[in-house]
Amino acid sequence: MTQDEHKEGFKGMANPSRYGIERVAYWLMRLSGLGLLAYFIGHIYETSNILRGRVGWNEFLELTQTTEGHIVLAIVIAMCVFHTVNGIRVMLGHGGVGVGKPARPDYPYDPASQNYRHKIGIYSAIILAAIAMMYGLAVMFGE
Amino acid sequence: MAQVSSIADDQSSKSITLRIARYNPEKDSERQFMEFTVPYEKWTTVLEAILDVKKHFDHSVAVRYSCRQATCGSCGMIINGKPRLACFTKISELDSNIVTVEPMNNFPIIRDLAVKFERLFDTHHKIKPYLDRDDTELESDAKEFLQSPEELEQYIQFANCIKCGLCNSACPTMATDSSFVGPQALAQAYRYVADSRDKGKDSRLKIIDDSHGIWRCHFAGSCSQVCPKGVDPAMGIQLLRGYMLGFRS
Ligand code: HEM
Ligand code: SF4
Numbered sequence A: 001m002t003q004d005e006h007k008e009g010f011k012g013m014a015n016p017s018r019y020g021i022e023r024v025a026y027w028l029m030r031l032s033g034l035g036l037l038a039y040f041i042g043h044i045y046e047t048s049n050i051l052r053g054r055v056g057w058n059e060f061l062e063l064t065q066t067t068e069g070h071i072v073l074a075i076v077i078a079m080c081v082f083h084t085v086n087g088i089r090v091m092l093g094h095g096g097v098g099v100g101k102p103a104r105p106d107y108p109y110d111p112a113s114q115n116y117r118h119k120i121g122i123y124s125a126i127i128l129a130a131i132a133m134m135y136g137l138a139v140m141f142g143e
Numbered sequence B: 001m002a003q004v005s006s007i008a009d010d011q012s013s014k015s016i017t018l019r020i021a022r023y024n025p026e027k028d029s030e031r032q033f034m035e036f037t038v039p040y041e042k043w044t045t046v047l048e049a050i051l052d053v054k055k056h057f058d059h060s061v062a063v064r065y066s067c068r069q070a071t072c073g074s075c076g077m078i079i080n081g082k083p084r085l086a087c088f089t090k091i092s093e094l095d096s097n098i099v100t101v102e103p104m105n106n107f108p109i110i111r112d113l114a115v116k117f118e119r120l121f122d123t124h125h126k127i128k129p130y131l132d133r134d135d136t137e138l139e140s141d142a143k144e145f146l147q148s149p150e151e152l153e154q155y156i157q158f159a160n161c162i163k164c165g166l167c168n169s170a171c172p173t174m175a176t177d178s179s180f181v182g183p184q185a186l187a188q189a190y191r192y193v194a195d196s197r198d199k200g201k202d203s204r205l206k207i208i209d210d211s212h213g214i215w216r217c218h219f220a221g222s223c224s225q226v227c228p229k230g231v232d233p234a235m236g237i238q239l240l241r242g243y244m245l246g247f248r249s
């Protein structure tokens, strides 16, 4: 408690539990962005194995055929779909689209920017990500 | 940890445990909570409960307040985990037998519940919170600057800001970035940019077009969810950004 600025810090930033679904979306967006970045780097590393010739390539590809590999790929699919769909929502919002119009506020002052359009966007991103992940799992484990 | 009961206990059937964060940066190494049993009625506010504690048990609890009616913006604090105005939050609406009050996050602590507002006022001032133009309507022979009701509607919601800082306390960017302008000042930037009487748009936009300015907002919306005056800073920020990006006129 000795820090002067009394900033809430990383724990406060990353706590998605207090400010509604919008803050959950913010948190998932950051997490999926970083997850995709990690996957992207891993992906470049993995595909560079082709330089070791056919055997090296096939050896490495087997990693994705394991149960763990399937689960990781399913999570990547979910992150990809959520990040893309929510990313489109966030970009529209950042451009001032669908955030409501200024008006005289009335009690109880429900904020117009936290409206159903953006909530539908967030829930759609989550549901589509779940469906895509389940489809991916069905294909990978159904082989 | 102290536990004391109010003398007024037997006059009221209902009471809560009020947990107050105590911390003096000059003396204490860490925050401690003191617990008090405080009676309440349907209409009792958290501020009244704190003042009850000050009156009956411990006058040294540091708390800032003035208007007691959500107008001066002094009494912001974290109440049961969320930034709220103590004078505008009834104990009965919290639906809890324990009410915990802590100083607002992202503001330096003076003592206990009182925090420093210097940075909020600095960033507020930085965006030039006044009509920026060469002429004036204040001289006796000058004409009033006219405005239609539609033009007023464009910014009046943002003019409701009481500088309580709850939005800055809830903001996830403020939580980690010491240089961020913050939702309060950004919403005020929109308030003046959207005012048809203002002529200082370009210089104002230059101030917030900064690496720790408007682009640091991720539209998490927490500011708008805690604002007690319906300012909806998140809306103002996105409208302003839309304008700066050329999506809006
Ligand atoms: C069509 C695909 C994509 C769209 C529409 C998209 C959109 C976005 C948007 C709008 C943000 C900003 C979110 C905010 O302001 O909070 C963002 C952040 C980010 N994205 Fe993407 N993105 C896409 C693909 C990717 C990919 C493929 C990667 C990784 C290689 C990635 C990595 C990141 C990272 C690391 C962040 C920063 C997260 C943060 O700081 O909150 N994105 N993306
Ligand atoms: S925008 Fe709302 S929460 Fe932020 S300082 Fe102004 S009144 Fe307080």
Ligand code: FES
Pocket: B064, B065, B066, B067, B068, B069, B070, B071, B072, B073, B074, B075, B076, B085, B086, B087, B088
């Ligand atoms: S005492 Fe003035 S806003 Fe609460």
